[in-house]
Amino acid sequence: MIDSFKHKGLRHKLVQTLVSKGITSEAVLEAMGKVPRHLFMDSGFLEHAYQDKAFPIAANQTISQPYTVAFQTELLDVSLGQKVLEIGTGSGYQTAVLCLLGAEVYSIERQLELFKKTNLFLPKIGYVAKRLIFGDGYKGLKEEAPFDRILVTAGAPFVPKPLLAQLKVGGRLVIPVGETEQIMTLFVRTGAKTFEKQELGQFKFVPMLEDKS
Numbered sequence: 448m449i450d451s452f453k454h455k456g457l458r459h460k461l462v463q464t465l466v467s468k469g470i471t472s473e474a475v476l477e478a479m480g481k482v483p484r485h486l487f488m489d490s491g492f493l494e495h496a497y498q499d500k501a502f503p504i505a506a507n508q509t510i511s512q513p514y515t516v517a518f519q520t521e522l523l524d525v526s527l528g529q530k531v532l533e534i535g536t537g538s539g540y541q542t543a544v545l546c547l548l549g550a551e552v553y554s555i556e557r558q559l560e561l562f563k564k565t566n567l568f569l570p571k572i573g574y575v576a577k578r579l580i581f582g583d584g585y586k587g588l589k590e591e592a593p594f595d596r597i598l599v600t601a602g603a604p605f606v607p608k609p610l611l612a613q614l615k616v617g618g619r620l621v622i623p624v625g626e627t628e629q630i631m632t633l634f635v636r637t638g639a640k641t642f643e644k645q646e647l648g649q650f651k652f653v654p655m656l657e658d659k660s
């Protein structure tokens with residue numbers, strides 16, 4: 448698995464594109480400048496790896512557009528050692544970005560094929576999540592709760608209650624909410640029963656699915 452000077456150069460350009468689109472977090476830009484996105488995609492799409500676009504991965508899913516990954520990660524505002532739950536492991540690209548930010552990452556994927564593939568692949572290229580889980584993200588991960596941060600990387604038709612319940616006080620949940628298009632939504636838990644909600648623009652994700660089909 449090669450990460451050449453050409454790949455590094457294209458990645459540098461991608462980071463500049465992210466800056467031009469409004470991403471300002473140095474930590475996020477640095478992490479995305481390091482993760483070799485081309486290795487997370489099927490070889491047929493290699494030449495597209497450093498365009499700011501979503502692309503197909505296995506099981507009819509997509510690797511999110513780099514801008515979307517940057518936007519969500521910036522909003523999540525992760526610091527070193529925080530416990531982060533990701534819903535929708537997919538290719539593992541976002542997981543790798545979170546690992547590089549120094550988070551303890553737990554990530555749930557509901558497609559067995561993707562779970563198996565990414566579970567083998569991520570450690571192979573040096574990204575070690577705390578736990579990758581094959582399961583249903585609507586339920587969160589009760590046995591490891593509470594989390595400092597929760598990130599949903601599929602379009603959620605509604606906000607699953609367990610995700611709000613599994614957030615620490617002071618914690619942040621970033622979730623795209625909607626059926627065909629989604630509104631990026633940030634919840635900050637301000638107390639045992641209180642949350643502050645902010646809506647931050649429209650995005651398009653593959654849907655978060657409830658049953659395993």
Ligand code: SAH
Nearest residue numbers: 510535537538540541557584600601655656
């Ligand atoms: N973070 C991924 C994005 C993948 S797309 C990446 O960087 O590549 C969204 C992913 O969410 C898909 O892999 C899809 O299978 C998964 N997903 C959909 N519904 C889910 C659910 N209920 N629980 C967990 N994962 C789910």
